[in-house]
Amino acid sequence: MNTLRFMIWLRNLSIKWKLTLIIMAASTVALLLISAAFVTYELITYKKAMVQNVKTTASILGSQSVIPLSFGAGYEKEVEDNTLSALKANPHIVAAGIYNGKELFARYPKNIARELFPQKPGADGARFEKNHLILFQSISDGSAKIGTVYLESDLQEMQDREVKYAGIILLFMLASSAVAFLLSSFLRGLVSAPLSHLAETARAVSAEKNYSVRAVKQGQDELGQLIDVFNEMLTGIQERDAALQHAHDKLEKRVEERTKDLQAEIVERRKTQEALQQQLTRISLLHQITEAISERQDLASILHVALRQLEDHLTVDMGSVYLFNPESETLIQGAVQQSDPELAGKLDWHKGSAITLEQTGLSQCKDGKTIYLADTKQILSDLPRALAEAGLRSAAAVPLMVEEKLFGILIVARRGVNSFSSGECEFLRMLSGHVALAAHQARLHMELQTAYNDLRQTQQAVMQQDRLRALGQMASGIAHDINNALSPVVGFAGLLLSYEPNLSQSARKHLNYIKTAGEDVAHLVARLREFYRRREEREPLNPLDLNRMIEQVVDLTRPRWRDISQGRGIMVEMNVILAEGIPTVIGIESELREALTNLILNAVDAMPKGGKLTLRTRLSGQNFSPDNTPTHAVLEVTDTGSGMNEETQRRCLEPFFSTKGNRGTGMGLPMVYGVMERHDGRIEIESEVGKGTTVRLIFPLREQASINPSPTKESPASSPLQILCIDDEPLLRELVKEILESDGHRVQVADGGQTGLDAFQKAVERGRPFDIVITDLGMPYLDGREVAKRLKAESPATPIILLTGWGAFMKSDGDVPAHIDGILSKPPRSSELRETLARLTKRQVN
Structure with missing residues (x-):
């Protein structure tokens, strides 16, 4: 944004200031480049000289330390006092050391701890680190290396030099900029003065319209050539202005002659204007009808709106739309509009009535032709004759064409003979295209809506199958571990029941519960994978007592709905209402027991503050057979809990959908649904937020003879193996x-x-x-x-x-x-x- 503003400001500057800026910018950039090159060269040269000075100092220190190093220990103080103390003359040497092999022999200054020096000498050479120059250089006695000199110098002198260079460059830049500004102020006049003169001349010509003014040329450069071209342009304009004045005089004469002709045309124009106004009114009506029908999506509404608009604004006595059926070549009444009750009684037309296209005498409409009936009494076809008998003496039939095919026919009629003008017929023909298109789109919309609903239902069914299939695949992964853990529970419980005759009745009951619960879990894991399929014909089903199974599940779940709830200070009241005479239900008892267990646990979870839980059985009162024999048994589980909203009811049968957060798996109700599907039953759910939920399981009552018998006889033990x-x-x-x-x-x-x-x-x-x-x-x-x-x-x-x-x-x-x-x-x-x-x-x- 700032760059854009700067460019706009730069464009609005005058030529002389633009020239000044260009000269200043060019000179400043050139000076900066030269200064940068100079400073870079100086710094590089200085670094080399600094390294050489430090090396020279190291060589002197090394030569003076050869003898003490040769004698070894005891001469450190002599080296520090006599040799290294000379470094005080160079304030930039911040640290120095003499190494005897890998150990520090002497150091400078003495007040620096030995631990701050390098533990061992580095490779020979100099390097720059942060704000220091580090140097290691070997000491030789002529035949072998006997030690190493270590020097550390600060870079303060180089930094001072950089600051001094920056000041010099700044002063040099300021002085150069001043000189460049004075020089540019003098030279810019060579370009800006002729341009300013040319601009003043153009401004004078524009203000005074005096094309005889000429600009004065000051040289033979490009600006002089521009002034010559400008003067030539003024000469051409002056000549053209004279020619235009002459043409203006001739035009004045022609205008006077033409005025007489226009006065004669005014009368004719008024007639035409009246016709156009009438046409405009019809176009406005057409727009009004088109806008009204475009706001609607259903076919019947579109047709009624169009007919009502025609009745109100075109003053027709009757309007009707027939829809064409190409297969049977018939016209079906789609809509009819007639305000006169007497007329309605005579015609007796109503929606849905049909007539063949041949009987109407409007067969030419199939080819897209508009048919005008000036006098319906003169036409012998059924439809014109019906109009004439009702007192409608003239009519117009306009085809509704879609993609050059007949979609329907719009019929309007009046009581008078030959009461439709050609303009009205043309208006009806124009309107028919819009009505046909809107009606066709409405029909397509209805068909698409229907197809979309079918597709959505199919998609939901496919998604349901995919979820259930994923559930089965997950179960196959955990089945082995779960079954391994269950095996000792179920097996040893069975052994105790079979081979321990001295067990008490209560112990046998509890062992039966343990064994049954373990087998149900094993059956659940085995069935999870098959959750998405229908029950196969070979699967055994057995008759079971629904009431007895309910009592058993109530006992199995008692710790959950009574003991645990009471431990939390919550009271869940269990009511079991079992109808007498409930026939046996055919199915897999473990599956049904598991389904009922899920429903009871869900009901308890829905009553966190306690409530009333009711289990009820009854025979279906709405599905009795002709001989008054009940066909379905119903099991209802009702709670007074929090209930479900509409969205939760819609999704509660989806696998993995749960409203319990981390406590829920979302598998309970979907499993109940799968159980009922495999038993050819159905599940109904009624719920209201704040009042509770009723889940109704409806089982068909079937003949036991039609069920696959399951083997109940246990095989005897084989001979010892x-x-x-x-x-x-x-x-x-x-x-x-x-x-x-x-x-x-x-x-x-x-x-x-x-x-x-x-x-x-x-x-x-x-x-x-x-x-x-x-x-x-x-x-x-x-x-x-x-x-x-x-x-x-x-x-x-x-x-x-x-x-x-x-x-x-x-x-x-x-x-x-x-x-x-x-x-x-x-x-x-x-x-x-x-x-x-x-x-x-x-x-x-x-």
Whole structure:
């Protein structure tokens, strides 16, 4: 901005000052360059001389120190008092030292501590550091190096010289600038004086319009040539001015003659003006109608506005727009405007009525032609005859064309015969283009809006699937660790329930809760990956008692909604209202139990200050079959918590969406939604901010015969086998060993892949090979795949079972590694383990 202002100021200066500035600037720059070169040369020369002086001083000190250095210790004081003290004559030497080998022998001045001197001498040479010159120079006795001289000099003298140079240059610059200014003031007149004279002459010519004035030339240079050209220009202007005056006189005569002709034309112009005014009025009306319809997006509104404007401003008795259907060659009534009720009763036209294009007698409109019916009684077609019977004797039909195709027809009518002028017909034709375009755009807008809504719904569905797929992929990464941690909990709880008959009823109940909760977590992890897919037909579904499951979940969650809440001074009142006679619901009990648990925990979280939580079951009252048999069972979870706003209700089923901050994962309600989808049910959510939320799970009641039966009979334990169990988790090894030994098998465990291979080879060497090998998949150094490969290479007939936390994922993906005869998921279940052992041993025998 400052640069722009300076340039504007510079342009506005007079020529003489511009010349002065140019001369001053050129001379100043030249002087600065010369001064800079001079100072640079002087400083370089001075530095060289300074280095040479310091070297000379070092040589003198070195030669005087040869003898003391030769004698060694005891002569330091002599060197400091006699040799180095001479440096006092040079005030710029701030420090000096004599080194005997790598140790400081003598120093100057003595009041400087020895630690401030360099610990050892540097390489020979001089260097500038900050504000000092440092020099190291070797001392020789003629045959060998016996020491080193160290000198440190300040640069004060050089800095004083720089200041003196700056003063000299400044004075020189001021004097030179004064001389340059005087010289430029004298020389600028050679250029500025002729220019000023030329400007004054031009100003006089412009002010007085006297083209006989001439500028006086002062030389033969370019300015003299410019003055000659200026004088020639004035001569030409003077001649042209005389010619213009002569032409002006002739023009005056012609104007008088033309005035008479114009007076005759005025009358004709008035007639034309009246016609133009009428046309202007129509154009204004056209603009008004166009502006009115451009503000609307729906087709019906556009047509009604156009017809109403025509009725008000063009004084038509009836207006109508038919929309053309090219497939059936029919006209469909899109809008009609008729203010006279009597006329409306006679015509009986209404929106949506249809008539073929041939019946109207307006077939030429399809080619873009406007049809004017001067007397409707003279036309035999159905539409003109209907107009004549209603008392409308004249009409105009204007096609609405879009891209040279018929979009519709605008029809206006009056009671009088031949009551439309050619100007009005032309106006209607012009209006039809705007109406057609607006109507076509409105229809396109509606179609695009519909397509956009469809696309948005499709996009939301795709995004939902992508989120769920990402959830499944995440689950596959954590499944192994979670299942490893759950296996001892579920397995040992099962062992206690099976083989400890002296347990109390309460202990058995609590162990059942532990086992059920652990299996639900394992099932949850296995199902997360399949969250985005529909249930497959082969998945087993079992009948379950909805009311009993609710009571069980209430007991399982009691520590959360009662104990923990009361510990915080909060009261959550649980009401369970279970309808009698609820038929069994077909499904997967662990999934439904998990869904209800999520809803209860969400309800408790929504009541941070306590409240009322109600669980209710009932039969659907709106979906009864014709024989009055209920078709749906409903489970409702109602809380009196904070409720959800509209935005939260819209997004609450999205995975990872949570209003709980760091406490929430955003997986609860989406999982409930997935469970209901797999059970062919649906979920309904009603919520109001400040009043609470009701989540309604609606289950279809299906015939049990149509459900895939699931095997309930547990396989008997197979005959005693010798089994090798390989797993890097100690608790899992112990669990599998106890489960198998409880069935009478002999079990040997190994804590890694290589240990297991060694145990297998030793058993073969003893002549008592293992009947079956059970191995983990994810183990350090040697994983389950490599163990199976090596075992099969040594003993192809030995069955190998893979026990892994990724079992459920590998089964569903069909990703069974080579050399594996069976896959079991963690946590291991006794029934699955027995069934797999029985199947493999039977196949081995066969």
